[in-house]
Amino acid sequence: MKSQARVVIIGGGAIGTSILYHLAKYGWNDAVLLEKHELTSGSTWMAAGNCSYYHPSYYATQVNMKSIELYQQLESETGQSTGWHTTGSIRTADNPDRMDELGYYYSMNRCLGLDVRWVTPEEIAELHPLMNVEGLSGGLYWPDDGDVDPSMVTQAMAIGARKYGGEINTHTRVTGIQRRGADWVVHTDKGDIVCQWVVNAAGLWAPQVGAMVGLEIPSIAIRHTHILFEAMDVVKNREKMLPLVRDPDRSIYIRQEMDSLILGMYEKVGQQWYPEGVPWDYAQEELPEDIDNIMENIEHGVFRFPLLEQSGFKHVTVGPITYTPNGDPLVGPAYPLRNFFLACGYSFGITQAGGIGHYIAGWIMEGEPEIDLWHLDGRRYGAWANWAYNREKIADTYPRLYSIFFPNEWRDAARPNRTSPIYEQQKAAGAVFGDYYGWECPNYFTDNDQDRYEKPSWRRSNAFKHVAVECRHVSEHVGLLDLTRFAKTRICGPGAEAWLNRMTCQRVPTEEGRIALCPMLDHNGAFKSDMTVTKVGQNDYLCITASVGKRHDQHWMLLNLPDDGSVSLTDLTYTQGCFVIAGPKSRELLAAAAHGDVSNEAFAFGTSRELYVGRVKCRVNRMNYVGELGYEIFHPIEEQITLYQTLAAAGEPLQLRMFGMHAMESMRLEKGYLAWKAEMNVHHTPLETNIAWTVKWDKDFIGRAALEKVRDAGVPRKLVALAVEAEDSDPWGYNPIFQGDRQVGMTSSGGYGHRVQKSIALGYVSQELADPGTRLEVEILGKMRPAEVVAMPLYDPKNERMKS
Amino acid sequence: MQVYVCVKHVPDTAASIKVEGEAGYSEGVKYVLNPYDEYAVEEAVRVVKEQGGEVIAVCVGKASALATVRSALAVGVDRAILVKIDEQLPDACVVAQALARAIEKDGQADLVFAGRQSVDSEGMQTHYRLASALGLPVVSDVVAFSLKDGGAQVERECGGGAREVIEVSLPCVIGANKGLNEPRYPKLPDVLKAKKKPVEQIDIASLGIEKPESGCRLTKLSAVPDRGQATMLSGGVREMVEELVRILEQDEKVL
Secondary structure (H helix, E strand, O other): OOOEEEEEEEOOOHHHHHHHHHHHHOOOOOEEEEOOOOOOOOOHHHOOOEEOOOOOOHHHHHHHHHHHHHHHHHHHHHOOOOOOEEOOEEEEEOOHHHHHHHHHHHHHHHHOOOOOEEEOHHHHHHHOOOOOOOOOOEEEEEOOOEEOOHHHHHHHHHHHHHHOOOEEEOOOOEEEEEEEOOEEEEEEOOEEEEEEEEEEOOHHHHHHHHHOOOOOOOOEEEEEEEEEEOOOHHHHOOOOOOOEEEEHHHOEEEEEEOOEEEEEEOOOOOOEEOOOOOOOOOOOOOOOOOHHHHHHHHHHHHHHOHHHHHOEEEEEEEEEEEEOOOOOOEEEEOOOOOOEEEEEOOOOHHHHHHHHHHHHHHHHHHOOOOOOOHHHEHHHOOOOOOHHHHHHHHHHHHHHOOOOOOOOOOOOOOOOOEOOOOHHHHHHOOEEEEEEOOEEEEEEEOOOHHHOOOOOOOOOOOOHHHHHHHHHHHHHOOEEEEOOOOEEEEEEOOOHHHHHHHHEOOOOOOOOOEEEEOOEEOOOOOEEEOEEEEEEEOOEEEEEEOHHHHHHHHHHHHHHOOOOOOOEEEEOOOOEEEEEEEOOOHHHHHHHHEOOOOOOOOOOOOEEEEEEEOOEEEEEEOOOOOOOOEEEEEEEHHHHHHHHHHHHHHHHHHOOEEOOHHHHHHHHHHHOOOOEOOOEOOOOOHHHOOOHHHOOOOOOOOOHHHHHHHHHHOOOEEEEEEEEOOOOOOOOOOOEEEEOOEEEEEEEEEEEEOOOOEEEEEEEEEHHHOOOOOEEEEEEOOEEEEEEEEOOOOOOOOOHHHHO | OEEEEEEOEEEOOOOOOOEEOOOEEOOOOOEEEOHHHHHHHHHHHHHHHHHOOEEEEEEEEOHHHHHHHHHHHOOOOOEEEEEEOOOOOOOHHHHHHHHHHHHHHHOOOOEEEEEOOOOOOOOOOHHHHHHHHHOOOEEEEEEEEEEEOOEEEEEEEOOOOOEEEEEEEOOOEEEEOOOOOOOOOOEHHHHHHHHHOOEEEEEHHHHOOOOOOOOOOOOOOOOOOOOOOOOOOOOOHHHHHHHHHHHHHHHOOOO
16 A cells, blocks of 8 residues: 555545546546455445436536546546446326426436437336326436446446556455645555545545544435345346336336346335444445335335336335435535545436546546536535434435425524524514525515425426515615625635735725626636625625635635744634625615615715614615615624614614515616626636626736636627526526527526516626527426527616616 | 244344354344245246245244345245344254244144245255154155145255155155245235234243253354465466466366
């Protein structure tokens, strides 16, 4: 075993082996994999091996695509078969909401150029003659899906990894990990390895490995069952392999295995296995079966595939698979560490192993991911997503792994976690909450009991009419939005200004009391983060970033802090609350509640002041995300209720009412304000957007060199707003944009603009199609809708209201 | 015919057994119906299917053995008796007596099937002791069974590939061996039916078994030592074979 390596990968399952293979293949041949037992002995051995393109996320789908591409060519590269079969796969629907969901996948997959087809129940029966299609409305068919043998594919990647110089040490257990200067020291029972990067691909044991470096990784094993039936002549006698079938409404999957079928399921009660930590000596052992617990799903299987009733259970396989709060894995840089990556929490590891190995290897080597992997990034969870949270959350998530994916669903389990001090007041005002980075935040308010729960739907929901009322109220009177969850970072010290100027492409405000939109870019010149910087004092800046990106953004800042102590970073997220008051009466409200002159002359748009609002000393920024006259009021979190009472009292004659996230989202679309990880992600630079003006070429900043190249080569795309002739379903994002038969772009987000009364999409198209008036089409849930490029912003194009 | 079949709840042979205390092991592993008992169950079910009557499974084990009893019920057994004992690896004398009492209490056996051995304790005594307790003839290692002229004709393996054919009178005890038949797999309707089939659960104390004067007592259980890691040979075929021969001769001294 090497004593020095560039990268140490902990865990020899499909994921870890793939990362080693890709690092070695791309030239980092001094990478070492440590496996405490044999390769595949954690969860890989029991995986069903299904490989399909299906994933709700546009980006995660690309990981699946990369896996399938790799699995089909590994044999020629390594001489080891992967057991790949192209079988195709079908995903069925037996209700209208499910059909809508499939419509989303259909359209999203078309953005990726995938071969995906609608199939009728009759066509499904033709593709899978053993299937009873009773009750089905239809389905989607992916002809290029298939399956692999999980052990063989892992062995093939191991052979490849060794061929390119990677080292695999089995029967070598990691006992500790320590930081030594700029390096990591990985202790094992066979000696130490000093390395620059560590990758935690330890699967079942990832939480224990994470704990060695102080991480709490929300991943717990659940006993997953699949049943192999005895050989069936009808299967044996077929010439073509049967497609994989997922009947998500019955929470089952079925695929051909040799001369028979395998039935897998996500049962109602997922049995957690050693939730406190899987014993180190567990290896490749089947767990006791509990047929009673899965009986309902077996019956579902028999309903769809009647011949299963007369086929014996040849083997019932039960093995542990890891689950995270939402069932998606935890990958990427581990906050707040340097050079420590996660690649764990996988419950569909075979589907993604090949692809994620490629992307993680690239991410480590290049510093940035090739595609935006935020949906899978471990930093989407903060400290609230601890072990106990996960234990409670996955009890709800596991049985719903096949439930319908909706854009507006906020599941109740394991909530609330983080609440604003005015949570009870919000509830009393009829708030219907969503959870954002663990925070309870009102989506909308209602006094109608039937609407206290937003019905998940791809169509306009029961929230629609309430959101309309809120938007109108904000545009006519004044509304209060609680954005306490904003990530707030104080940057100060003698080097603060110079450092911030390097971190953002924008010029950081030089005058106290000035605010600037300061996006941070990555080394490719693409968006890293959405940030607003206020100069609050000499060498003292308040940086506001998206709440959900808190760990992501602060990680980036921490890793870039200078070593000399000239810049210090303080997290104010949990000590400062934020209220937004917005609407034409907001100045009147502020004047009534605050001490001092808040006239337009004394307190201009884009400036910041310290104000006493009632007895509470606040930092007030005249800026907002909804495009009305408005203010962001930052305040000590412990005085929030006092502040709220002051505003509520002063606001009563002005008809002050609270509004929620849905109204904010609607209004920001009308204003063409960008949203992090929708318009702003690793695929887009500011030059493509309406905030290209934030790029200041007269200074240096991270990403500048790459951005110059983009500028000189010609900016390939442009962000546009489209008014869409939608019916009852608005664009949401990942909708393909067509000109005739040609796909010319994709939406980044969308929704209904209540103030302009239009269905709006934001999206990227090629430059020549970006002129207002250009007629295009947007595909929503599989249906083409006429659309027209419109000038941005749709609402108050001269920003007169904000600046009034 | 009233056919009894003795079944045992044992850890899967692939399970990783962790010794606990002096003579116990951790039970958090996958359990199965003792593989040799599967042949016994299948044969019992076939006989009754042909002759009519009833198959009754009898099991001596912990309460958790009910799962194994149910799996026997799912492949054709009609009802079962579970004699509960709070011991992981009870002595074959005790088990045989308990089986005998339970059978006698239940009815008149025309035939009794059992596996030739269990894969946990591998004592290979239970069915002999059971036959003795019931006063019946016993044939073990049976690979073929048929009813003939009011008795049974059986074929048994007697080592080295040799087989002997024996005629035995009924009732008798048959020790089933691999090859006797091809056990069936449980099907969903059978599994569902099995949940409703009667299982009589009785405590071993109620059978009034006297502790045998002689017998075996397990005093220590220890894991098989690790065989260590495999050595991978590399190079051409010739080099690898030469190295293998050298290892067998010099290192392992087996040639």
